[in-house]
Amino acid sequence: MSLKLRALLKSPWVFHISTGSCNNCDIEILDCLTPRFDIERFGMLLAPSIKHADVLLITGSCNRKSMIRVKKLYEQAPKPVVVVAIGECSCSRGLFIHSYNCPVPLDKVIPVDIYIPGCPPKPEAIIAGVVKLIQKLKGKA
């Protein structure tokens, strides 16, 4: 495994994008930063700007307006970057699957590395998903 990737996995700075979610998944993401779960143990910090981000946490139902922005943000993020889809909506559009406003799922627009289902997923589930992602990237490289 290259030094670049190893350093990335030890200090992933996360950036949080909501594509029209109901705010439940966002609150569960913020729970991971609280003293109870403390993801700074693993070197994760909440990045203030997309230019500082290594991991994009995407929640929400992928509606028409926001997907344009998500695509732009993905292009602006400095590579290598990892995309995590959190919650049922961003994995498969959830109960909005027949909605006129949500024509395509997230992974048709940008490449997604890992899906964390749940409505909303627990903080434990998010941390377990990220651990699986790190194992996957380690195995791939």
Added chain:
Amino acid sequence: MIYIIYLVIFGLFLTSVLGLVASWIDRKVTARVQYRVGPPFFQPFIDITKLMGKEVVVPNTASKGMFFFAPLMSFAGAVVASTILWINQLGYTEGFLGDLFVVIYLLMIPSIGIMLGGLASGNPLARIGASREIKLMLSYELPFILSIASIIVRSGNSIIFHRIIEIQGQNGANALSFSGGIALIVSIICIQAKLSFAPFDIPEAETEIMAGPLIEYSGIYLGLYKLTKCVLLFTLPFFIIILFLGGLNLSGIGIVYSIIKYIALLVIITLIRNTNPRVRIDQAMKFFWGPVTVAAIVSLVLAFIGL
């Protein structure tokens, strides 16, 4: 030639490593205050290594030359300032007349670099951050220089570090007198603003203007800014220790006292940062030009009287 060795070994290498360790102490103390576990010891080193490997994204609206030059400038300013302090501390030369002023100017350069980088990146939020940085710098420089002036008066109008350390060796540390004690408190508040830590993290307010001037920076240039912050986190307390607490003593048991002095100052800065909310820019300006400047003038007057 010996100066270049000092610049590379002490200024660049040792100060960067000590600064990164200092930033780990800062993050760990912050975490313990919030009942968290905190990051592992090598976390700041890993962060910098990671940023070296990332892609550099340049915005279309940026003016390219200044965008790339500003981080280098702020890093160079901080490194040269720490080199001058190390040369005086290790006693290789007697310094030169007015090296105190040179260090004061060099310590302003990192802030100027952040300003120029923010203005060059062409982002509106970065411009707001840069304008706040300018206002903050105008506010804290006045009391900072006044508190240093009282030290100059106390040590017999000498403006050489070597002489200031020597006089403190004879008469005891400056901080133990009335004027020195007040000046020490004033300059601790000022370095809090120089490091842009809470309550004076106004230029980089993450929740208002998303890292301010640094918003468009990525990859190695962001890493340089982070490294500059770490170097300043070592250099500014070092400067304070030389002026007020009698300098570092790097022989025998003195090394333990030196480390305790530095860690104590760092923990004070971290605790101020963790127990105060962010103030507005106008409140910060009123605070610095009001009570803090008055305290600095009082300490200057006391130094003239000889207390």
